[in-house]
Amino acid sequence: MPRREHGNGSDETERETVNDLDDLGSAVDVEVDGEATIEENPSEDDLLGGLRIGSTQEIEVPDRLVDQVIGQEHARDVILKAAKQRRHVMMIGSPGTGKSMLAKAMSELLPKEELQDVLVYHNPDDGNKPKVRTVPSGKGEQIVEAHKEEARKRNQMRSFLMWIIIAIVLGYSLIIAGQILLGILAAGIIYLAFRYGSRSGDAMIPNLIVNNADQTTAPFEDSTGAHAGALLGDVRHDPFQSGGMETPSHDRVEPGAIHKANKGVLFIDEINTLDIRSQQHLMTAIQEGEFGITGQSERSSGAMVQTEPVPTDFVMVAAGNLDAMENMHPALRSRIKGYGYEVYMDDTIEDSPEMRRKYARFVAQEVAKDGRLPHFTSDAVEEVILEARRRAGRKGHLTLEFRNLGGLVRVAGDIARSEDAENTTRDHVLQAKGRARSIEQQIADEYIQRRKDYELSVNEGFVTGRVNGLAVMGQDSGIMLPVMAEVTPSQGPGQVIATGQLKEMAEESVQNVSAIIKKFSDQDLSEMDVHVQFVQTGQQGVDGDSASITVATAVISALEDIPVDQALAMTGSLSVRGDVLPVGGVTHKIEAAAKAGCKRVIIPAANEQDVMIEDEYKEMVEIIPVSHISEVLDVALEGEPEKDSLVDRLKTITGSALPKKGVRGPSSPSPQ
Numbered sequence: 272m273p274r275r276e277h278g279n280g281s282d283e284t285e286r287e288t289v290n291d292l293d294d295l296g297s298a299v300d301v302e303v304d305g306e307a308t309i310e311e312n313p314s315e316d317d318l319l320g321g322l323r324i325g326s327t328q329e330i331e332v333p334d335r336l337v338d339q340v341i342g343q344e345h346a347r348d349v350i351l352k353a354a355k356q357r358r359h360v361m362m363i364g365s366p367g368t369g370k371s372m373l374a375k376a377m378s379e380l381l382p383k384e385e386l387q388d389v390l391v392y393h394n395p396d397d398g399n400k401p402k403v404r405t406v407p408s409g410k411g412e413q414i415v416e417a418h419k420e421e422a423r424k425r426n427q428m429r430s431f432l433m434w435i436i437i438a439i440v441l442g443y444s445l446i447i448a449g450q451i452l453l454g455i456l457a458a459g460i461i462y463l464a465f466r467y468g469s470r471s472g473d474a475m476i477p478n479l480i481v482n483n484a485d486q487t488t489a490p491f492e493d494s495t496g497a498h499a500g501a502l503l504g505d506v507r508h509d510p511f512q513s514g515g516m517e518t519p520s521h522d523r524v525e526p527g528a529i530h531k532a533n534k535g536v537l538f539i540d541e542i543n544t545l546d547i548r549s550q551q552h553l554m555t556a557i558q559e560g561e562f563g564i565t566g567q568s569e570r571s572s573g574a575m576v577q578t579e580p581v582p583t584d585f586v587m588v589a590a591g592n593l594d595a596m597e598n599m600h601p602a603l604r605s606r607i608k609g610y611g612y613e614v615y616m617d618d619t620i621e622d623s624p625e626m627r628r629k630y631a632r633f634v635a636q637e638v639a640k641d642g643r644l645p646h647f648t649s650d651a652v653e654e655v656i657l658e659a660r661r662r663a664g665r666k667g668h669l670t671l672e673f674r675n676l677g678g679l680v681r682v683a684g685d686i687a688r689s690e691d692a693e694n695t696t697r698d699h700v701l702q703a704k705g706r707a708r709s710i711e712q713q714i715a716d717e718y719i720q721r722r723k724d725y726e727l728s729v730n731e732g733f734v735t736g737r738v739n740g741l742a743v744m745g746q747d748s749g750i751m752l753p754v755m756a757e758v759t760p761s762q763g764p765g766q767v768i769a770t771g772q773l774k775e776m777a778e779e780s781v782q783n784v785s786a787i788i789k790k791f792s793d794q795d796l797s798e799m800d801v802h803v804q805f806v807q808t809g810q811q812g813v814d815g816d817s818a819s820i821t822v823a824t825a826v827i828s829a830l831e832d833i834p835v836d837q838a839l840a841m842t843g844s845l846s847v848r849g850d851v852l853p854v855g856g857v858t859h860k861i862e863a864a865a866k867a868g869c870k871r872v873i874i875p876a877a878n879e880q881d882v883m884i885e886d887e888y889k890e891m892v893e894i895i896p897v898s899h900i901s902e903v904l905d906v907a908l909e910g911e912p913e914k915d916s917l918v919d920r921l922k923t924i925t926g927s928a929l930p931k932k933g934v935r936g937p938s939s940p941s942p943q
């Protein structure tokens with residue numbers, strides 16, 4: 272009998288009877304079924320955290336979304352609280368970390384009993400101001416059915432009457448008056464009059480714009496990228512605006528997401544992309560709890576119509592990245608802040624046996640969700656977990672970018688399916704890693720290949736003023752980025768002449784290195800012209816200051832006329848005191864250097880723990896962690912420096928103004 276393990280030791284029956292939202296904090300860990308077991312104290316290097324499975328088929332996936340969410344403890348707690356208190360939430364963080372999943376989970380936690388249906392009725396006093404009525408969910412359909420039944424009966428009666436009258440008229444004109452044509456004409460007029468009458472009878476049937484009869488949970492409306500009509504509701508245009516052929520205005524009313532989300536959750540990703548007018552209306556809907564529907568296009572007859580207020584009592588979950596927050600309407604932001612919570616999503620989570628078991632469950636969850644993929648063997652799951660470690664880019668952590676990881680699971684499963692394999696194996700996952708390359712990876716590989724074809728990648732010998740820098744493109748592709756520098760005497764005050772869009776970064780790097788140069792030699796860069804060129808590249812990958820030790824080394828090499836080792840590549844950020852500070856994406860950068868044929872790579876010592884390069888690259892490059900520019904020069908420059916020269920003086924420095932590791936706090940944005 273397999274052992275069932277739950278987060279707080281609660282058993283299955285307890286979990287099913289949880290009613291209070293506070294209790295939901297004790298989510299299940301991993302439910303196992305079939306032959307699967309969980310070992311008590313698994314060793315640290317057990318990739319499945321003690322989970323013993325034949326395949327993911329044996330792992331049970333919890334039904335509720337909130338129990339499926341891995342990591343994001345803070346966001347999860349906020350969602351639980353906000354669901355209970357009906358508060359708005361803003362979630363900021365990387366794509367694919369579970370923002371919309373949590374919003375959906377929230378809708379499952381809201382009480383379903385409060386749901387309402389919304390009906391729009393014809394207003395006999397003012398045809399352009401339809402009436403709005405709300406009724407408990409399920410009642411709306413009944414009301415519409417009752418109206419339809421009534422109209423049907425009325426029409427039957429009318430038809431019966433009509434045919435009797437037509438028969439009398441035809442009979443009279445045929446038999447008594449002998450006027451066949453006149454009889455047919457009269458019958459036609461009678462027919463049309465009755466039809467017109469029945470149309471106006473149908474017009475009295477209300478329009479059920481929000482129908483929650485079949486909702487199993489509170490509604491969840493995703494309005495990401497929605498245009499005004501889809502968000503705020505609309506009234507369709509009527510080409511026949513009069514003369515009896517027109518459609519009554521209440522029948523043309525369409526609800527918006529704000530109305531359909533009533534008593535549920537309205538989710539909007541990249542909220543800043545909504546136009547300002549929509550953001551303002553959204554604010555009104557939040558504040559008033561109701562919002563009438565009108566035609567959104569000024570030139571449409573729908574714009575003449577304005578319904579009575581329609582309830583919009585939703586909880587809003589706004590999401591996006593940091594830019595989204597900065598660019599959203601300040602009043603809307605303050606409304607969410609004032610009446611709700613703000614959460615920053617985690618990108619990674621600490622690696623632990625419990626967490627790895629959850630990642631195994633994630634694979635089972637993705638297979639179940641897709642419905643067609645063959646289940647994963649245990650070593651295939653191990654490979655996915657290894658990839659989650661690698662993608663975290665931080666030692667002892669796993670990535671929380673599940674959308675991308677889910678992509679890997681699906682590609683691996685698809686490969687297995689195309690081979691009619693019974694299960695998805697480790698080999699399929701390895702193949703998928705090769706195939707599921709992001710656009711950035713494909714561009715980076717193409718770029719490396721081109722440079723190889725044209726022999727532009729210099730990876731041997733010594734060249735003055737040229738250094739192989741490294742950068743990342745997107746989130747997961749490294750690229751080698753050579754930097755060239757030349758220092759010339761200036762006619763007037765010296766300047767930094769940098770080409771392209773990297774100008775600012777180059778200027779900043781030169782300023783940092785000029786402080787060091789001034790301190791250790793009698794040369795002053797501000798009296799010289801410093802030319803810096805990022806060779807053959809656009810601005811891809813160079814974000815932040817991760818090329819600043821590269822620029823500094825190129826400038827010092829040019830200034831002192833000492834050649835630089837071209838079999839070496841480097842990345843690191845430089846402080847004005849010469850400290851080499853940590854940067855992002857070291858793993859991908861090292862791999863890019865290896866692919867480009869470099870033999871050694873300099874990285875900041877503080878990043879040493881983040882290196883998780885694939886085995887194939889381990890043999891190809893030597894990694895040299897450094898913490899000061901003096902060490903960089905020691906490794907990079909050819910030969911021994913002349914006594915008392917700048918480089919000689921710099922090389923004597925070993926001390927650093929900053930601690931060597933963990934300089935950057937967890938909340939600091941990671942530089943690229």
Ligand SMILES: Nc1ncnc2c1ncn2[C@@H]1O[C@H](COP(=O)(O)OP(=O)(O)OP(=O)(O)O)[C@@H](O)[C@H]1O
Pocket residue numbers: 339340341342343365366367368369370371372373540590591633671672673674677
């Ligand atoms: N924390 C998580 N735990 C388990 N699965 C997750 C988690 N985060 C994401 N997923 C999986 O990844 C999928 C995509 O996540 P989701 O759409 O919630 O991301 P998002 O943060 O809203 O991204 P975006 O901002 O790009 O829309 C989910 O359907 C789910 O399968």
